[in-house]
Amino acid sequence: MSSNPFEIAWLVPLFPLIGFLFAGFFGSKLPKAVVGAICTGVVFLSFAVAAYLFVIIGASQHTAFLAHWLTVPASGGIPALQVNFELLVDPLSVLMLLIITGVGGLIHLYSTSYMAAESGYARFFTYLNLFVFFMLLLVLANNMVLMFVGWEGVGLCSYLLIGYYYEKKSATDAANKAFIVNRIGDVGVLIGMFMAFKYFHTLDFYNGYAYHQTGIAGILNRAPQLAGLVAATPALSVAITTLCIMVFWGCTGKSAQIPLYVWLPDAMEGPTPVSALIHAATMVTAGVYLVSRAHSLFELSDVAMAVIAIIGIATAFVAATIGLVQNDIKRVLAYSTISQLGYMFAACGVGAFAAGMFHVLTHAFFKACLFLGAGAVIHAMEHSMHERHEREGHGHAAPLIEDGVNRDDPQDMRNMGGLSKRLKITYFTMLASTLAIAGIPPTSGFFSKDEILFQLSRQSWLLWFVGAVTAALTAFYMTRLMYKTFWGSPKTEDAGHTHDASPAMTVPLVILGTLAVVGGFIGLPALFGPNLFERFLDPSTKPAIDHAALTNSDQYQLGLLLVSIAIAIVFVVIALYRYKSVDGGDLLPADQKPKNLTYQILLNKYYVDDFNYAVYVHGGRIFAINLFKDFEELLVDGAVNGVGKLARAVGSLFKSWQTGYVRNYAFTMLIGVIVVLLAVMSSFNHYLPHH
Amino acid sequence: MIAQLVLFAILAALSVVCAIGVVVNENPVRSALNLVVVLFCVAMLFLTLNASFVAAVQVMVYAGAIMVLFLFVIMLLNLGKPEQLLDHLKPQKPLSVLAGLILVLVIASVIVAVPSPHSVLLPAQMTGAYEVGISLFSPTWVFPFEAVSILLLIAVVGAVVLAKRRL
Amino acid sequence: MGLVQAIPLNYYLVLSAVLFTIGATGVLVKRNPIVMFMCIELMLNAVNVTFVAFSRYQNGINRQSMDGQMMVIFVMAVAAAEVAVGLGIIVSIFRNRPSINIDTMDVLQG
Numbered sequence: 001m002s003s004n005p006f007e008i009a010w011l012v013p014l015f016p017l018i019g020f021l022f023a024g025f026f027g028s029k030l031p032k033a034v035v036g037a038i039c040t041g042v043v044f045l046s047f048a049v050a051a052y053l054f055v056i057i058g059a060s061q062h063t064a065f066l067a068h069w070l071t072v073p074a075s076g077g078i079p080a081l082q083v084n085f086e087l088l089v090d091p092l093s094v095l096m097l098l099i100i101t102g103v104g105g106l107i108h109l110y111s112t113s114y115m116a117a118e119s120g121y122a123r124f125f126t127y128l129n130l131f132v133f134f135m136l137l138l139v140l141a142n143n144m145v146l147m148f149v150g151w152e153g154v155g156l157c158s159y160l161l162i163g164y165y166y167e168k169k170s171a172t173d174a175a176n177k178a179f180i181v182n183r184i185g186d187v188g189v190l191i192g193m194f195m196a197f198k199y200f201h202t203l204d205f206y207n208g209y210a211y212h213q214t215g216i217a218g219i220l221n222r223a224p225q226l227a228g229l230v231a232a233t234p235a236l237s238v239a240i241t242t243l244c245i246m247v248f249w250g251c252t253g254k255s256a257q258i259p260l261y262v263w264l265p266d267a268m269e270g271p272t273p274v275s276a277l278i279h280a281a282t283m284v285t286a287g288v289y290l291v292s293r294a295h296s297l298f299e300l301s302d303v304a305m306a307v308i309a310i311i312g313i314a315t316a317f318v319a320a321t322i323g324l325v326q327n328d329i330k331r332v333l334a335y336s337t338i339s340q341l342g343y344m345f346a347a348c349g350v351g352a353f354a355a356g357m358f359h360v361l362t363h364a365f366f367k368a369c370l371f372l373g374a375g376a377v378i379h380a381m382e383h384s385m386h387e388r389h390e391r392e393g394h395g396h397a398a399p400l401i402e403d404g405v406n407r408d409d410p411q412d413m414r415n416m417g418g419l420s421k422r423l424k425i426t427y428f429t430m431l432a433s434t435l436a437i438a439g440i441p442p443t444s445g446f447f448s449k450d451e452i453l454f455q456l457s458r459q460s461w462l463l464w465f466v467g468a469v470t471a472a473l474t475a476f477y478m479t480r481l482m483y484k485t486f487w488g489s490p491k492t493e494d495a496g497h498t499h500d501a502s503p504a505m506t507v508p509l510v511i512l513g514t515l516a517v518v519g520g521f522i523g524l525p526a527l528f529g530p531n532l533f534e535r536f537l538d539p540s541t542k543p544a545i546d547h548a549a550l551t552n553s554d555q556y557q558l559g560l561l562l563v564s565i566a567i568a569i570v571f572v573v574i575a576l577y578r579y580k581s582v583d584g585g586d587l588l589p590a591d592q593k594p595k596n597l598t599y600q601i602l603l604n605k606y607y608v609d610d611f612n613y614a615v616y617v618h619g620g621r622i623f624a625i626n627l628f629k630d631f632e633e634l635l636v637d638g639a640v641n642g643v644g645k646l647a648r649a650v651g652s653l654f655k656s657w658q659t660g661y662v663r664n665y666a667f668t669m670l671i672g673v674i675v676v677l678l679a680v681m682s683s684f685n686h687y688l689p690h691h
Numbered sequence: 692m693i694a695q696l697v698l699f700a701i702l703a704a705l706s707v708v709c710a711i712g713v714v715v716n717e718n719p720v721r722s723a724l725n726l727v728v729v730l731f732c733v734a735m736l737f738l739t740l741n742a743s744f745v746a747a748v749q750v751m752v753y754a755g756a757i758m759v760l761f762l763f764v765i766m767l768l769n770l771g772k773p774e775q776l777l778d779h780l781k782p783q784k785p786l787s788v789l790a791g792l793i794l795v796l797v798i799a800s801v802i803v804a805v806p807s808p809h810s811v812l813l814p815a816q817m818t819g820a821y822e823v824g825i826s827l828f829s830p831t832w833v834f835p836f837e838a839v840s841i842l843l844l845i846a847v848v849g850a851v852v853l854a855k856r857r858l
Numbered sequence: 859m860g861l862v863q864a865i866p867l868n869y870y871l872v873l874s875a876v877l878f879t880i881g882a883t884g885v886l887v888k889r890n891p892i893v894m895f896m897c898i899e900l901m902l903n904a905v906n907v908t909f910v911a912f913s914r915y916q917n918g919i920n921r922q923s924m925d926g927q928m929m930v931i932f933v934m935a936v937a938a939a940e941v942a943v944g945l946g947i948i949v950s951i952f953r954n955r956p957s958i959n960i961d962t963m964d965v966l967q968g
Contacts (some may be wrong), residue, residue: 692863692865695863695864695865696865699865699869703869703873706873706877707873707876707877707880710876710877710880710881710900711880713880713884713893713896713897713900714880714883714884714887714888714897719890719892719893722893722896723896726896726899726900729877729900729903730903733903733906733907736870736873736907736910737907737910740870740910740911740913740914741914741922742910742913742914742927742930744927745906745910745927745930745931748931748934749906749934752934752938753899753903753934753937756938757899757937757938757941760941760942760945761892761895761896761941761945764892764945764948764949765892767949768892768948768949768952768953768958779961779964780961783886783887784887787883787886787887788883788887790883790886791879791880791882791883791886792879794879794882795875795876795878795879798875798878798879799872799875802868802871802872802875803868803872805868807866807867807868808866809866810863810864810865810866811863811864811866811867811915811918812861812862812863812864812919813861813862813864813914813915813918813919813922814860814861814862814919814920814921814922815860815861815862816860816922818922818924818927822922822924822927823924823927823928823931825924826924826925826927826928827928827931831925831928832928835932839932839935839936842935842936842939843935843938843939845939846938846939846940846942846943847942849942849943849946850942850943850945850946851946853943853946853947853950854946854949854950855950856953
């Protein structure tokens, strides 16, 4: 090993890259078991290296340089730029590495069984490994450019995996939507990069190889010292605020906040492991990671922090309200993800970056567990429906619709019920994760959510109130999900014939479920003892204004804690009671549904998708058609045809000279002779007559 | 000197008048006859320039053979009478007269600009067939002489082929 | 070997220029191809006059140069050949046409 022991960090993204290349070139020719084993194995290898890094990192920060990439010399007043292939290893990136490779590895293991029946098995693992590679690159990069490579790469893999079932139009539409909306967000990241270069003359996060060569310190090294300068110079303050808001715009795209969240529910078209890994645990947390990473930069602008907090908590609330009435089990979980992401951003917005990252960790545990569990449920329902079709000899007949419900949809909760007795392991793990997300102590989710609510309350009571209401709604709709799926009576005979999943699927479920329950003890609130998690992350995410210095009594914190517990338990109980009275059916009777305005608004997701379609998609189409008619046909085609017409006109002009008459030609010759004579004569002008 | 001037003036005037006659006449036969007069005048001019052989050849070949050929063709194509011919290019006539005037002025201006004495002393001896013969077979002119013989052969063959009704 | 007074050369040259121009104008103005041909012959004759005049005046008091007259011999030979061939062409073109008008030959009109 070289002098820098952290150069081993390059192995972490390297293993999944090898897996990607292997599966991409040879996957289709090898048996599925081999492909699955190798692709899962490389992720666990990366996890091993990440664990080693975790052990040796301590509280330090290191960079690992691999090679030069871009060196642009200074020209015309623009300073030089050096961008290198360089990694940053510090507590924050090691934390993300563990999440990505650990949870990712478990999901790979789960997928070996879940996707076993697919013909595109190798393709799936190719894309999944590529995704892991890009995500690792994103969190390890020491400069904005390399991070952006990872940022774009995970967007690409998200597109590829959402559109995995490419024969379904709904899947390809969803993939397009995800990629396009992401792209709209990426404009913000790019503008942020340009502005960062303008003001800092470098794109490095922390001092690295370029610093030793040029002496220009990294952005995040310099940012904390700029606080006084920014306060004194209004122009600089506006610039920094714009920079931060632009970068946050990119985060709303990647992490599904208002207004760029619309792609995430549609992304459920992809296979469930994809939803678990990309759209719950890792890719969508990239935005939170970026904000935490650049926290010293964001802290320079109070306006930007306020924007982040407000949008975060608003998203949390709105998404929770939509999740209350959805019938597709994966849609409920998707809106739940958007809501929890809102919590993370709200925490970052008030300066509690460690709390936000803690919620990222716990959310990865319980949300991945919930998605994988939902996958097991959907798998079981599918098997059962398939058997029914075989029995009844339907084959590929049209789906059976009863009372407005598609009885052949394995994802619709109205077809489920009473599965707790049949899918025991799935049931228990999902129950554990539901307790976590609802915030029932002593689960991990309780600790992380409570920490966030506590930090929100210190900034503003309004933020805390919205957060508390959202927590209540979360408890309610998750209980609703559990009731409709696992409790009550089976709504269809399919639900009555299901059986539990294979070990490859249940082992990850158990691991994640256990972590969801016990994983929170590393982040105990201050009143119970040292917050190990926060202490670990301090070098990376310690905010400029040390909140610990602000005195808040222990009783205040305890009181808030008890309120959180009360809210969670009360609303879980309310939900249990209400749904028990309708035996897991719908609380609103069927005939009242079309009339109830609130229900319709929530069911149609506040009509946002319809608005987007009418204005952007349809409007864009009309604009393009008119542009074609006016601009393309008139101007462009006119110009091109005009050239042809011009050539023809000039040709006609010359054609008129060819009269065909011999006498004309003779006349022209004579004129030519005269001209030549005059020309020759003019050079002998001293021979002209002078009388 | 005087005699020469008078002779030259008469010949020049006659040839110019008849040349204009060639151009102006509507009847092609009259044009041809005018041209014959011009040719005779030119032959006389050759004589005043001490070129007896060329003068004789001029009369024999040009006036004797070529003009006869012209008259035969006019007769063959039955053009004895003047015809009203349709003019497609009305502006051509005045424009060509104008162009002609310009041309003659241009050339004349060059000629007149070069000073030449009012009288020159020149050898009096008349040149004839002897001198022409010596020159024709001298190294300067023997090759064109042989080439012209081939040219005449080609012309004979060409004329016969071109005018045949059926090849 | 005597010498004699002769009129200036320029007189012959101007006469030749006038005859040449009359011929050129005739070519442009006349529509009858045979008459056009005759005008061309007129032009050739004007040139012949020039040649012979130069032949006489070229060497001054020395022996008269024969070069001009030789050129005239060849010009006459070529003119004869040209007339023969040209008239043959005219005959073959206009044999079967109702009128002789060079303006009817406008096939090359664009």
